[in-house]
Amino acid sequence: QKEVEQDPGPLSVPEGAIVSLNCTYSNSAFQYFMWYRQYSRKGPELLMYTYSSGNKEDGRFTAQVDKSSKYISLFIRDSQPSDSATYLCATLDDYKLSFGAGTTVTVRA
Amino acid sequence: GAGVSQSPSNKVTEKGKDVELRCDPISGHTALYWYRQSLGQGLEFLIYFQGNSAPDKSGLPSDRFSAERTGGSVSTLTIQRTQQEDSAVYLCASSHRLGNTEAFFGQGTRLTVV
Numbered sequence: 353q354k355e356v357e358q359d360p361g362p363l364s365v366p367e368g369a370i371v372s373l374n375c376t377y378s379n380s381a382f383q384y385f386m387w388y389r390q391y392s393r394k395g396p397e398l399l400m401y402t403y404s405s406g407n408k409e410d411g412r413f414t415a416q417v418d419k420s421s422k423y424i425s426l427f428i429r430d431s432q433p434s435d436s437a438t439y440l441c442a443t444l445d446d447y448k449l450s451f452g453a454g455t456t457v458t459v460r461a
Numbered sequence: 462g463a464g465v466s467q468s469p470s471n472k473v474t475e476k477g478k479d480v481e482l483r484c485d486p487i488s489g490h491t492a493l494y495w496y497r498q499s500l501g502q503g504l505e506f507l508i509y510f511q512g513n514s515a516p517d518k519s520g521l522p523s524d525r526f527s528a529e530r531t532g533g534s535v536s537t538l539t540i541q542r543t544q545q546e547d548s549a550v551y552l553c554a555s556s557h558r559l560g561n562t563e564a565f566f567g568q569g570t571r572l573t574v575v
Contacts, residue, residue: 393569394569397565401562444560447492447509447559448509448520449564452503454503
C-alpha cells in the first residue's frame with residue numbers, strides 16, 4: 353500500500369467551477385500535508401501546506417485535513433484556464449516527502 | 462541563481478552507458494533532495510543531503526545509483542550502466558534546512574535510455 357493515495361483523474365471542468373481534489377494517507381503520525389502544482393515539463397511548486405487537522409485558505413485555494421479519516425482535500429474556487437496543471441498531494445515525514453500520483457486538471461475556457 | 466537549477470534538461474543515452482545529472486540548489490540551502498518521477502511510479506524519494514552528508518541511501522533503486530554533494534552546494538547523481546527502466550524525470554529540490562516544509566524543486570532532467 354502506498355503511503356499516499358490519489359485519484360489520477362483526469363478531471364475536466366468549465367471555467368469558474370469549483371475544483372475538488374482529494375487524497376488519503378496511511379500513516380497517522382504524519383503532521384504536515386502539502387499540495388504541489390506541476391505544469392507540463394516543469395518541477396512541482398508548493399501551493400500550500402497545512403499542519404495537523406484543519407483548514408487553510410490562500411486566495412482561491414483552500415486546503416483541508418481531516419486526521420480522523422486521514423483525508424486531505426484541496427478546493428480551487430472560480431477556476432481559471434491557468435489552473436490547468438497536475439496537482440500532487442504530499443505528506444512530510446522528517447525529511448522525506450511522500451507524494452500521491454497527482455491529478456491532472458483541465459479548466460476549459 | 463534564484464531557483465534550483467538542473468542540467469542537462471534532457472539526456473538521451475544508450476543502454477549500458479553512465480550518466481551524470483547535476484543540481485545547483487538555492488544559495489544558502491543546506492538540505493538537498495533527489496526524487497524520480499516516472500509514469501508508473503509517480504514521484505519517489507531517492508536520497509537527501511544535509512550539508513555534504515547523505516545519511517540514508519536506502520531510497521536509491523540499485524547500487525548503480527550514487528550521489529555526492531560538494532562544498533555544501535552542487536550535487537551530482539550518477540547512474541552507471543543505464544537500463545531502460547531508468548528512463549524518468551530526475552528532480553532535485555532544496556530547502557533552507559532539513560525537513561523544512563518549503564522545499565523548492567528544479568525543472569528536472571528528463572532521462573531517456575534507448
